[in-house]
Amino acid sequence: MAQLNQDFLDSIAKDMPSHLSMDDFIQYSARPLRASIRINTLKISSVHFIELMEPKGWKLTPIPWCQDGFWIDLENKVQLGNTVEHLQGLFYIQEASSMLPPTALFSQLNEIDNLTILDMASAPGSKTTQMAALMDNSGLLIANEYSSSRVKVLHANIQRMGVSNCALTHFDARVFGEYLFERFDAILLDAPCSGEGTIRKDPSALNGWNIDEITKIAETQKALLESAFLALKPGGTLVYSTCALSRLENQQVCEYLKEKYPLAVEFESLASLFEHADKACTEEGFLHVWPQIYDSEGFFIAKIKKTASIERLKLEPKKQKNFPFSKAPHKIDAELRHYFKSTFDISLPTTSLIMMRDKEFWLFPKQMEQLIGLMRFQRIGIKLADELKHGYKAQHQAIQALSKQLSHHELSQAQAIEYLMGRDIPLDGSLKPQGEVIVSIHGSPLGLAKHLGKRLKNNLPRDLVRDKIVNSDASSS
Numbered sequence: 001m002a003q004l005n006q007d008f009l010d011s012i013a014k015d016m017p018s019h020l021s022m023d024d025f026i027q028y029s030a031r032p033l034r035a036s037i038r039i040n041t042l043k044i045s046s047v048h049f050i051e052l053m054e055p056k057g058w059k060l061t062p063i064p065w066c067q068d069g070f071w072i073d074l075e076n077k078v079q080l081g082n083t084v085e086h087l088q089g090l091f092y093i094q095e096a097s098s099m100l101p102p103t104a105l106f107s108q109l110n111e112i113d114n115l116t117i118l119d120m121a122s123a124p125g126s127k128t129t130q131m132a133a134l135m136d137n138s139g140l141l142i143a144n145e146y147s148s149s150r151v152k153v154l155h156a157n158i159q160r161m162g163v164s165n166c167a168l169t170h171f172d173a174r175v176f177g178e179y180l181f182e183r184f185d186a187i188l189l190d191a192p193c194s195g196e197g198t199i200r201k202d203p204s205a206l207n208g209w210n211i212d213e214i215t216k217i218a219e220t221q222k223a224l225l226e227s228a229f230l231a232l233k234p235g236g237t238l239v240y241s242t243c244a245l246s247r248l249e250n251q252q253v254c255e256y257l258k259e260k261y262p263l264a265v266e267f268e269s270l271a272s273l274f275e276h277a278d279k280a281c282t283e284e285g286f287l288h289v290w291p292q293i294y295d296s297e298g299f300f301i302a303k304i305k306k307t308a309s310i311e312r313l314k315l316e317p318k319k320q321k322n323f324p325f326s327k328a329p330h331k332i333d334a335e336l337r338h339y340f341k342s343t344f345d346i347s348l349p350t351t352s353l354i355m356m357r358d359k360e361f362w363l364f365p366k367q368m369e370q371l372i373g374l375m376r377f378q379r380i381g382i383k384l385a386d387e388l389k390h391g392y393k394a395q396h397q398a399i400q401a402l403s404k405q406l407s408h409h410e411l412s413q414a415q416a417i418e419y420l421m422g423r424d425i426p427l428d429g430s431l432k433p434q435g436e437v438i439v440s441i442h443g444s445p446l447g448l449a450k451h452l453g454k455r456l457k458n459n460l461p462r463d464l465v466r467d468k469i470v471n472s473d474a475s476s477s
């Protein structure tokens, strides 16, 4: 058993509620975590996924606080991240307690269709993609990440999971309160933290733990929480979460906000978020999940309501000019809709905007219109197509996000593996060439191919080609 940092243990002993024991904490911290996944309902229902995977030896046990979250036991050690189903975005490997913050944020959000939501610290995107699924790709979800390398991973995950209602930004999230004052219906701040709760996954997480470092992190968390609160509309909901365990990074950060805005901050109790939530509930109504309570990672979740508008101290920054996109003219808009319908049986949503930049066409969430010029966006919505000399060429990500119907070229597991490895797929006999087609497995799209009669020519983007893919069928690996 890895030796836990003694300074950490001394400090945490002061914060642990009296009904929990340090011995249990130490014992659970040494146990490996139970593996868990979240099924991506943007691509498949949980019922259908379970029907597909249980015969392959995947044993799925529901996680009580997330409708589509499951602990998973495999009959043999398939590497989940390298399965076809993972690569096609049917599920996300996500620790069970990390599913709590979006559940808390969405628990009382009504009419989610037109919401504008901010995920302030979002890479690698487990909660962003969970929220996009809860929104069913409607409304607008702004996903911000400060670290450049992590923005790339975030983007890859958003694309893999078929998210189309998202715009990415790359800022220190302290700017949101100033740039987008009182603009959001709901905000998640899954804050950068000491990671004390992740010790079961990474025993080295606490090697460098010291109280000065934690105090510094807490100062950043306060600034980020205040920025989130400023960016929230009156009546809006904010969830603050960390995978840290100390009061310093959790309760005290929330108390700071309440002391600063006593007339506008209300803590909402999470005691009845799910059955037995009360076991982790603090007197303020926060969930302080110690690893031994639900046999999970440690987590902290606070739900905060903004009950009144607050004074804006900094003026709105000057509007930025030179936004490189413009609305596609009516004729092009109609042509693109016709192209997607007639070639792929995809109806482009009428609630989204078709935008153009040079010879590229993009689909933006409608709510973006209000935010253009207010800040810089890295990437908005999904790229639909490029213009060709005669017609259009659809993009892989558009197919991934928009294709719902089942009449694709359904591949076998072996063919899907070949496709994801960038290879062409031979076809039996000589069929009539059909041109651009969607290939799928389990009725959900994998990507585009060109049907040449004798083979399917692989059109998977090069950066998505993988050299290692495993068969999810436990009995045949």
Ligand SMILES: C[S@@+](CC[C@H](N)C(=O)[O-])C[C@H]1O[C@@H](n2cnc3c(N)ncnc32)[C@H](O)[C@@H]1O
Residues within 6 Å of the ligand: 098, 120, 121, 122, 123, 124, 125, 126, 127, 128, 144, 145, 146, 147, 150, 171, 172, 173, 174, 190, 191, 192, 193
């Ligand atoms: C706990 S992680 C987020 C995990 C993510 N929400 C998820 O569920 O996949 C915190 C993230 O905050 C980012 N971060 C650190 N400082 C930040 C800042 N000042 N503004 C915005 N993001 C920041 C880190 O790079 C890290 O990706």
